[in-house]
Amino acid sequence: MTSERVPTVFLVDDHALIRAGLRAELSGHVNVIGEADEVAAAIEIILERSPDVVLLDVHMPDGGGLAVLRAVNKEQPGVKFLALSVSDAAEDVIAVVRAGARGYVTKNIEGPELVEAIVRTAAGDAVFSRRLAGFVLDAFTNRSQDGLSAPSLDPELDQLTPREIEVLRLIARGYSYRDIAEQLSIAIKTVESHVSAVLRKLQLSNRYQLTNWATERHLL
Amino acid sequence: MRTVRIITVLLALFFALGLAAYMTIWMLVPRRDESSSIFTRTMNDRRDKEILFAVLIAVLTLFIAFITIGVGPPGVSLWFLALSCLEAVMVWRGASEDERENLRQVSSNLSKTRVGRTDGWRAVALRTGLGVIFVIWGISLMSRVSGEHGAAAYVLAGASALVLGLFALFAPWWIRSIQDLSMERRARVRAQDRADMAAHVHDSVMQTLSLIQRSANDPVEVTRLARQQERDLRSWLANPETFGAHSSTARTLSQAILDVESEIEDNYDISVDAIMVGDIPLDDATLALVAACREAALNAAKWSGARDVAIYVEVEAKQVSLFVRDQGSGFDPLAVAPDRQGIAGSIIERMRRHGGTATVTSSIGAGTEVELRLPRASSST
Numbered sequence: 001m002t003s004e005r006v007p008t009v010f011l012v013d014d015h016a017l018i019r020a021g022l023r024a025e026l027s028g029h030v031n032v033i034g035e036a037d038e039v040a041a042a043i044e045i046i047l048e049r050s051p052d053v054v055l056l057d058v059h060m061p062d063g064g065g066l067a068v069l070r071a072v073n074k075e076q077p078g079v080k081f082l083a084l085s086v087s088d089a090a091e092d093v094i095a096v097v098r099a100g101a102r103g104y105v106t107k108n109i110e111g112p113e114l115v116e117a118i119v120r121t122a123a124g125d126a127v128f129s130r131r132l133a134g135f136v137l138d139a140f141t142n143r144s145q146d147g148l149s150a151p152s153l154d155p156e157l158d159q160l161t162p163r164e165i166e167v168l169r170l171i172a173r174g175y176s177y178r179d180i181a182e183q184l185s186i187a188i189k190t191v192e193s194h195v196s197a198v199l200r201k202l203q204l205s206n207r208y209q210l211t212n213w214a215t216e217r218h219l220l
Numbered sequence: 221m222r223t224v225r226i227i228t229v230l231l232a233l234f235f236a237l238g239l240a241a242y243m244t245i246w247m248l249v250p251r252r253d254e255s256s257s258i259f260t261r262t263m264n265d266r267r268d269k270e271i272l273f274a275v276l277i278a279v280l281t282l283f284i285a286f287i288t289i290g291v292g293p294p295g296v297s298l299w300f301l302a303l304s305c306l307e308a309v310m311v312w313r314g315a316s317e318d319e320r321e322n323l324r325q326v327s328s329n330l331s332k333t334r335v336g337r338t339d340g341w342r343a344v345a346l347r348t349g350l351g352v353i354f355v356i357w358g359i360s361l362m363s364r365v366s367g368e369h370g371a372a373a374y375v376l377a378g379a380s381a382l383v384l385g386l387f388a389l390f391a392p393w394w395i396r397s398i399q400d401l402s403m404e405r406r407a408r409v410r411a412q413d414r415a416d417m418a419a420h421v422h423d424s425v426m427q428t429l430s431l432i433q434r435s436a437n438d439p440v441e442v443t444r445l446a447r448q449q450e451r452d453l454r455s456w457l458a459n460p461e462t463f464g465a466h467s468s469t470a471r472t473l474s475q476a477i478l479d480v481e482s483e484i485e486d487n488y489d490i491s492v493d494a495i496m497v498g499d500i501p502l503d504d505a506t507l508a509l510v511a512a513c514r515e516a517a518l519n520a521a522k523w524s525g526a527r528d529v530a531i532y533v534e535v536e537a538k539q540v541s542l543f544v545r546d547q548g549s550g551f552d553p554l555a556v557a558p559d560r561q562g563i564a565g566s567i568i569e570r571m572r573r574h575g576g577t578a579t580v581t582s583s584i585g586a587g588t589e590v591e592l593r594l595p596r597a598s599s600s601t
Contacts, residue, residue, distance in 0.1 A: 108491060108528065130530060134495035137534065141497075172495050173589070174530030174545040 007122035010049065011035035012042045012068060013057035013084070018107070022055065025111040030118055039063055043071045050076060052122040056101065058085040058092045066092075069099050082121045094135065098203055103127025113176070125192045126199035133171035136202055141165065160198065167194045240300040243307035247314075258314035268314060275309045347388050354385025415573065419566050423515055424452050430522075473540070474499045476510040477533055480517060484529075488521035491528040498535030500596070505574040509542060509594045512578060515566040516544040516590035524548025524588060540594045547587040553580055567592070 008031045013019050019035050026032055033051055036042035039062045046054055046068070054072070056065040065083060072079050081101040085093050093104050102121045105114065106129055117127045128136075140160050160168070163184075170180045177195075181188045228242040250257040262268045279302045361378030428449040435441040470476035474496040481492040500506065513531065520529040526548030534541045556563065563580055567590065571578040576594035 106493075130493065130495050130532070134497050134532065138497040169532075169534070172497070172534075173532045173543045174547070 006031050007052040007118060008033045008049075009118055010042075010046055010051040010054045012037075012046075012054060012060070012065065014038065014060045015057075018057070022114075025114060026118070029115040039067045042068045046072050046079060047075055050079060052080065053118050054079060054081050055118070056081050056083050056096070058083050058096055064092065065096050065101075066099055069096060069101060073100050080121050080124070082117060082127060093132065097132065097199070100203065103129075103199070104132045105129050106131065120192070124196075126196045128168070128171050128195055128198070130172050130174055133168040136160075136198060137165065137168050137172065140201070140205075160201070161194075164194050164198050167191060168198060171195075239304045240307070243304045243311065247307050247310055258311055262310045262314035265314075268310075272306065272310060275306060279305055347392070351385045351388035354381050354388060356385075358382030358385055412573065415565075415569070419511070419570050420456065422562070422566050423511065423518075424449060424456070427518060470502060472499050472501055473506050473510065473533065473535070476502055476507070477513065477531060480510060480514045481531065484514070484517050484521050488518075490521045490526065492517060492521075492531060493528060494531040494533065496533045496535075498533075500535050500540065503597070505576070505594055505597070506540065508570050508574045509540060509576065509592060512567045512570050512592055513542050513544055515562065515570075516592075519562055519590075520544065520546040520548065520588065523551070526587065535596075537596075539596055542592040542594075543589060544592075545587065545589040550582045550584050550586050550588050552584055553582055 006029075009026060010033060011019050011022055012035070013022070014037050016037065019037070023032055023035070030053075033049055034045055036045055039060060042054075054068070056068060058065045060068075065081075069081055072081075081096070083093060083096045083101045083104040084107060085104065097104055102124075103117065103126050105117050105127060109117070109129075120127055137160075166184065167180055170183060175183065177188055177191045180191050184191075225242075228239065247259045248257050262272065283302065358378045358381030361374050361381060428445050431445050432442050435445070470479050477494050477496060481494045484490065484492050502510075513533075517529050517531060520526060524546040526546040529544060529546040532541075532543045532545075553563075567580070568578045571592055571594065574594065576592060578593075579591040580588065581591070582588035
């Protein structure tokens with residue numbers, strides 16, 4: 001098991017109400033060491049305080065979460081990002097995850113689940129929301145109707161194993177990691193490693209179809 | 221009695237002797253507890269005698285016709301056959317009441333040869349007579365064929381006469397069976413229509429009525445529900461084909477699912493999150509899938525008590541899978557009363573009608589998941 005230490009968390013969101021809500025939800029479970037409501041301030045304070053996990057709002061003025069992520073990653077690659085978004089902005093989320101966020105959750109997530117996701121991110125595991133799982137299934141299994149099959153440089157990165165597909169499908173159906181482990185008769189740790197492998201493929205894959213897909217979905 | 225009849229049939233094979241003998245005995249021997257035989261009764265009635273005479277002439281004419289056509293002089297068997305015919309007429313005329321009843325029953329079995337109720341016995345007799353004559357004529361024409369020149373003409377004429385005769389004999393039966401087939405097909409279509417209709421009425425009207433019951437002391441809400449239902453029914457009556465899920469503008473599966481999502485979120489205090497992998501155009505089967513999905517999500521909204529319901533749709537190469545999952549109160553599927561239409565009619569039966577399957581997994585306290593699978597038509601891409 002990972003260390004007993006409570007992870008330190010930094011909140012980035014331009015809505016004061018949401019930051020307050022998150023603080024209330026998280027207090028007692030994780031150590032919230034600060035918050036910011038704009039990109040420049042966020043970068044500065046994060047680099048100064050080096051939290052374990054940054055809870056990052058995707059939609060913000062001046063470049064949004066992506067700008068924070070890029071700037072911090074350059075200086076301190078050890079800081080892990082968990083993207084937080086309303087569920088309908090797929091292309092922003094994909095961009096953030098591709099830029100290095102360890103996962104993505106929606107804002108209607110329940111308190112205990114959010115805590116679990118933060119702990120998981122701090123431990124270096126990936127956190128998939130239902131939408132992200134659906135997106136990866138769609139993009140990687142080539143079921144999109146547009147017929148766009150991007151040329152890939154590394155076929156291994158563009159293939160999901162049957163087990164990974166199974167895990168993603170269960171996530172998309174709304175199962176928690178614990179439910180998935182039970183359903184597939186495997187350890188939770190194994191579920192986590194499958195999901196981490198998928199996240200790595202998502203981040204390293206050369207398929208530009210990924211962004212295409214997100215843009216298209218947004219236009220619908 | 222049975223042995224006598226069997227012997228008669230066997231004898232009938234030899235020059236129709238048995239038939240004639242049987243008829244003669246039938247005619248001459250009075251029935252038990254009857255004083256007179258059929259023969260004496262017929263002879264005592266003037267009208268019966270006249271009819272008998274007329275039939276006699278008809279039979280003789282037929283014989284002469286046969287000889288001229290070329291069947292040749294009638295053999296022994298033909299004479300016996302003619303005799304049997306005459307006797308049959310006598311039996312019919314002279315039979316006592318209960319014997320006549322017997323004969324009627326036998327003849328009602330023959331009525332399968334009639335096309336419709338309107339055909340009288342006269343028409344049947346005419347058709348059968350014509351048919352027999354044409355068949356015999358055809359056979360006789362064909363049997364004349366020898367080595368002579370131009371024999372093919374006879375064969376052709378004979379064959380066509382034969383076909384014509386067979387057609388006259390069997391056409392009614394043939395037409396009847398075709399009619400039966402199309403009638404059965406129509407009945408099946410009607411049953412399917414009724415089932416679709418029942419499912420729709422349940423989805424809309426019954427659901428609304430149950431909502432009205434639950435908010436009976438809120439007149440504003442009741443009015444709103446009633447008005448909405450009225451609008452809904454009107455649009456369905458006006459155009460049942462395109463009435464899919466809530467809105468008729470959806471062209472693809474994902475659009476229809478999004479319509480379901482917003483419809484349920486509008487009407488209930490629950491958030492619906494639909495995730496779609498792949499997409500296909502809507503058709504009858506996918507519309508049914510959407511309707512079943514809507515029903516499942518509605519159930520979650522109304523009964524589960526959960527805050528959100530997750531819909532996941534995946535278009536695979538061979539099938540479309542759809543999952544509706546809530547983490548609410550759940551229920552015991554075995555404890556559902558058999559007359560409840562929600563799951564049985566609107567989900568399981570609806571999917572089955574379109575070649576798909578539906579599985580409902582639920583237990584008390586552990587939420588509910590409805591799994592719908594629909595095989596894809598091979599033609600679509």
